[in-house]
Structures are given as structure tokens and as C-alpha cells.
Amino acid sequence: MVMKTPVGDHRRRFTCDDCGAIHYQNPRVIAGCLIEQDEKVLLLRREIAPQAGLWNLPAGFLENGETVREGAMRETREEAMAEVDLQYLHVVYNLPQFHQVYLIYYGALPQGRFGAGEETLEARFFAKSEIPWDEIAFESTKYALEKWLSRKPGDRQVYEGSLSLK
Amino acid sequence: MVMKTPVGDHRRRFTCDDCGAIHYQNPRVIAGCLIEQDEKVLLLRREIAPQAGLWNLPAGFLENGETVREGAMRETREEAMAEVDLQYLHVVYNLPQFHQVYLIYYGALPQGRFGAGEETLEARFFAKSEIPWDEIAFESTKYALEKWLSRKPGDRQVYEGSLSLK
Numbered sequence: 001m002v003m004k005t006p007v008g009d010h011r012r013r014f015t016c017d018d019c020g021a022i023h024y025q026n027p028r029v030i031a032g033c034l035i036e037q038d039e040k041v042l043l044l045r046r047e048i049a050p051q052a053g054l055w056n057l058p059a060g061f062l063e064n065g066e067t068v069r070e071g072a073m074r075e076t077r078e079e080a081m082a083e084v085d086l087q088y089l090h091v092v093y094n095l096p097q098f099h100q101v102y103l104i105y106y107g108a109l110p111q112g113r114f115g116a117g118e119e120t121l122e123a124r125f126f127a128k129s130e131i132p133w134d135e136i137a138f139e140s141t142k143y144a145l146e147k148w149l150s151r152k153p154g155d156r157q158v159y160e161g162s163l164s165l166k
Numbered sequence: 167m168v169m170k171t172p173v174g175d176h177r178r179r180f181t182c183d184d185c186g187a188i189h190y191q192n193p194r195v196i197a198g199c200l201i202e203q204d205e206k207v208l209l210l211r212r213e214i215a216p217q218a219g220l221w222n223l224p225a226g227f228l229e230n231g232e233t234v235r236e237g238a239m240r241e242t243r244e245e246a247m248a249e250v251d252l253q254y255l256h257v258v259y260n261l262p263q264f265h266q267v268y269l270i271y272y273g274a275l276p277q278g279r280f281g282a283g284e285e286t287l288e289a290r291f292f293a294k295s296e297i298p299w300d301e302i303a304f305e306s307t308k309y310a311l312e313k314w315l316s317r318k319p320g321d322r323q324v325y326e327g328s329l330s331l332k
């Protein structure tokens with residue numbers, strides 16, 4: 001691997017000596033959703049690292065060929081075995097140090113069915129008073145839950161946060 | 167390059183025979199902004215391909231280490247020589263076939279200064295009636311302009327669009 005500036009670019013990029021591929025290092029999008037039903041929120045207990053055993057929202061890396069909404073729906077299908085009806089974009093959460101941007105929708109389960117899918121130990125709805133704050137996997141999830149609790153009826157703004165490392 | 171499934175992943179990825187690097191192929195974020203001043207919008211005439219000579223919003227690929235807002239501010243500084251005050255997220259526009267997601271903010275120029283920066287032939291504010299619709303570089307830009315024109319005062323929702331190829 002060597003650092004060089006590709007034609008038409010103005011930054012140096014890792015470029016492979018062997019195959020010539022440019023290893024772009026741009027942030028990746030994580031698409032997810034906060035699903036509410038009867039004033040409860042769906043959380044999934046993670047089966048895999050990082051943060052195995054802790055609770056998270058359905059979410060995962062956006063793949064080529066998908067819109068952000070399609071990515072959030074696919075991840076919900078895979079991890080929570082559920083068909084989500086996405087309503088609005090709830091949170092944009094940046095992790096610049098980790099080269100990630102979370103885009104988290106608010107949604108509902110019109111069919112009500114869900115379960116523990118891929119990479120998931122357990123899927124469960126939690127009432128607002130039951131949220132396991134000490135066992136939440138990621139700061140992005142905490143932020144999305146906090147903004148869910150504080151959002152006023154009819155408010156459709158996107159809440160934007162960033163991880164600041166101490 | 168070979169296709170194989172990295173440890174902990176569940177999809178096959180291009181992997182370099184030589185250096186072992188995984189060439190992830192995830193969508194990239196383009197951060198940009200629509201800047202309004204005196205009911206006019208700032209457009210930049212592109213110096214470079216694609217769509218050289220056509221008009222666009224300040225926008226470009228988000229880089230590692232940046233939040234989306236920081237990326238939009240940097241691109242505005244580079245291309246329009248301006249310090250933008252970003253206000254709210256205006257548009258999410260998906261180009262799944264091109265592996266891109268545009269995140270476009272609405273903003274203002276508190277200092278009022280701007281100019282033609284990198285990759286820009288000309289920077290100009292256009293009144294609503296002057297927008298050069300036949301010379302707009304990208305569908306994402308058209309969408310952001312249309313939603314700017316139709317947004318009601320006080321409405322803070324994010325408008326979401328996708329490119330559908332005919």
C-alpha cells in the first residue's frame with residue numbers, strides 16, 4: 001500500500017501496489033430504527049462483539065444499492081425478524097473518531113411480529129421506566145432513546161449528536 | 167483481489183491478495199448545504215467533471231474524522247470561500263445505484279463573504295425566479311431547490327428523496 005493522490009482527487013489516499021485499487025477511507029453510514037409500540041421501545045440484546053450482551057436498536061452498515069430507509073428496514077428484518085413501517089428520521093449521530101454516521105428512523109410494527117434474529121440474543125419491548133440504561137450498547141443508542149423520551153408530540157425535527165471522547 | 171467473507175462479517179467482500187486490505191464497498195456520504203441570503207440561493211458553477219459548467223450546491227464527500235456538519239462547512243469553505251452557519255438538516259437524498267447519500271443542510275452566511283473557490287468557476291446568488299433549472303448539475307440539487315421553494319415557514323422536517331433511473 002502506498003499513499004498517493006488519485007487523478008481528479010486532491011487528497012492522498014491509500015492505494016494498493018498490487019491491484020491499484022484505491023482504499024478510500026470515508027465514513028460509513030449505519031442505518032437503524034427506534035420502534036415504538038404501546039409506548040414501549042424495541043431493544044435487541046447483542047450476540048456479537050462489540051458490546052455483546054448489551055442492548056441496542058436494530059441497526060447496521062448501509063450496503064451498496066440501498067437507500068437509508070431500505071438499509072434500516074433490512075437490518076430490522078435481519079436482527080429483529082420484523083417488518084418495520086418507518087415514519088421519520090429521528091436522529092443523526094456522528095462518531096467522527098470511528099468514521100461512522102448513524103441515521104436512525106422512528107417507526108412502528110404494523111404486524112406486531114418480531115423475534116431474535118441474526119446476531120441477536122433476545123428481542124424485547126421496554127416501557128419508558130424500564131430502559132436498562134446501564135446496559136445500553138452504544139452512545140448513539142442512548143442518544144436516540146433520550147431524544148425519543150424528550151420529543152414533543154408533532155415535533156418532526158431531526159436531533160443531531162456527536163460522540164465526544166473524554 | 168478475491169471475494170471472501172471477513173471474520174465477523176456475513177457478506178463476501180473484495181479482499182486484496184497482496185496486502186489483505188478489505189475493500190469495503192459501502193455508500194459514501196456527500197455533505198452539502200443550501201445557503202439562503204435575501205431570499206436568494208447560492209449556486210456554484212462546476213469547474214470539474216462530472217457536469218462541468220453546470221450549477222450545484224456546495225457539497226462533497228465526507229472525510230474520516232468529520233461530522234456531517236463539519237464536512238458541509240469544509241466543502242463550503244473550499245468551494246465557495248465562505249463560512250456558513252448551518253441551521254437544520256434540509257434534505258436526505260439517496261442515489262442507491264451510485265452508492266451515495268446526500269445530506270444537505272440549510273444555512274446562512276453571517277459574514278456575507280463568498281467567492282469561487284476550488285473546483286468552482288463562478289459563485290452566485292440566484293433569486294427564486296432566476297434558478298437555472300436547465301443547468302443544474304445533479305438531481306439531488308434539483309430536489310433540494312424544490313424543497314427549499316416549497317418548505318413552509320417553521321417546518322423543520324427533513325425531506326427525503328431518491329433517484330429513480332428510468
Ligand SMILES: [Zn+2]
Pocket residue numbers: 001015016017018019182184185186187
Ligand atoms: Zn491492497
Ligand SMILES: [Zn+2]
Pocket residue numbers: 016017018019020021167181182183184185
Ligand atoms: Zn489491492
